[in-house]
Amino acid sequence: MLRINRENLRNSHETPWLILDLVMLGLLLVNLLWLIFDALYATEFVYSQLATFFPGFTDAYDPIHHNFILVDLVFIAIFFAEFCFRWVVSIVRKEHLRWYFFPFLHWYDIVGLIPLGATRIFRFLRIFSILHRLHKFQIIDLNQTAIFRFFSFYYNVFVEELSDRIVVKVLSDAQKDISAGSPLVDDITRQVLAPRRAILTEWLAGVMNHFGQSISDSEHGEAIREHVRKSVGKAVKNNSQVSTLQYVPVVGKTIENTLESAVTDIVTTSVINLLSDLDSSKIDRFVEAGFHDYTPTADELDKEVLQVINECLELVKAHVAQQRWKDELAAKEKTLPVTDIHVPPEDNPAVKDK
Structure with a gap:
């Protein structure tokens, strides 16, 4: 469960920013829900159902729907003003090496301000930026949430599987080059x-x-x-x-x-x-x-050295190919609490005593 660390919140002096984040988060949710509703309102099925059961609502909402871009522009103006305010604050605090770094680092906020269906989805990223900022100041701890642990585990599985295959491929190619007669010993010398x-x-x-x-x-x-x-x-x-x-x-x-x-x-x-x-x-x-x-027997020496290198690479490949995420998953399963085992009444000593 996500908990707010009040002590860290007081020490970080981020309370005003937390309030601003919550306000902007509320506006963002209203805006996104409104966008979803307006998109559904434009469909024939939803419009016919509303016109049948709530004709007064459709009569009142039709002008808003036809001029919804103006409604969205109001939200965009609020989001843009908040973005400029944070930009000025970052310049005053010297949070970045250059004053113009802020819009590049928060590019998703700028893209989300574009009133198009494909770009409005980037407004969702504001939620993750707010959570990241709170986590950075240790006001909340995302590491303790079940969702974070779930995605973190499978992200590590994906990265491990991908990186292992890349490393094994690179080492296999190196072994092929060495076996093909690569003058490795001469090059080293x-x-x-x-x-x-x-x-x-x-x-x-x-x-x-x-x-x-x-x-x-x-x-x-x-x-x-x-x-x-x-x-x-x-x-x-x-x-x-x-x-x-x-x-x-x-x-x-x-x-x-x-x-x-x-x-x-x-x-x-x-x-x-x-x-x-x-x-x-x-x-x-x-x-x-x-x-x-x-003039030693250079050929025999080269073969022996290349054989040593090849065996070392085989050991490295075997070590890299180990799927550690399976060991981690097995360790987690061992730590899970054991559920109560149902004991038949005739085998239960307490029942027998009674």
């Missing part, structure tokens, strides 16, 4: 990655420099240094030539440990220097030189 190679190499150089600084740090690089130490120690112990040092009397073990420690420091320092000295120009030259003569 040439048009997407190549223009950004400088940024990517600079980012990669920054990452490498950060890794070098982290390894050189006494706290954060301890894990890397420990891993290098264990790897070098294992390599030294497994080396047949170095392992013979332990047979040297007295100093053999010491020489082996010293050599292990020295190699560990050398390897760690080399890695740190390598990572810290890298810059974007060196990485760029490395990438250019490394891939200059590289």
Whole structure:
């Protein structure tokens, strides 16, 4: 049920406008009902019935019917004056960016002022504009009405079905283009990655420099240094030539440990220097030189990448094609109150006790 929020009405200072809207709404209903009656009066059946049962009424109304355009012009003059008044108020309040925006945004009011049968129907839109304005100021809440929920649900169903089919169609066309041999991987490499190679190499150089600084740090690089130490120690112990040092009397073990420690420091320092000295120009030259003569099985790679893209599009299509409005409708049906189930008297315990 539509209720008026009195507190929001007072806070919005829209009470005078609400009164004006109600007055104009009353005039609009009178005008529209009069138009319908006059259109029916022009039919032979209605006129003959009125002439038979109410001859005095037809005699009095005939001059009005023949000059009904003048009656309609009175209503049109009132509606036009109210339209101009609202236009001036909108200019004073600066409701729009330009003063001449108002008639374009309320075009239906202007069209409804034209005294033709096809254009008078636009006067009905005044009712919706009044309701929209009241809803905008939260004076009424259209979301709580059953009519709004009904039309909103089926509007969402229509939009969802239409948009799903459009998206699925677009994705299917994209899959056909890819399956037909579209050079997608080459285009991505040439048009997407190549223009950004400088940024990517600079980012990669920054990452490498950060890794070098982290390894050189006494706290954060301890894990890397420990891993290098264990790897070098294992390599030294497994080396047949170095392992013979332990047979040297007295100093053999010491020489082996010293050599292990020295190699560990050398390897760690080399890695740190390598990572810290890298810059974007060196990485760029490395990438250019490394891939200059590289000839991988491009066809197999392209097929695999295109297959991945195709499977991803299939998943997207399956997700888009889900009819969520059915789930929403099922959820609403579950929340409906269960009607009382009729229990026969012979099965009712209360009746049996009696």
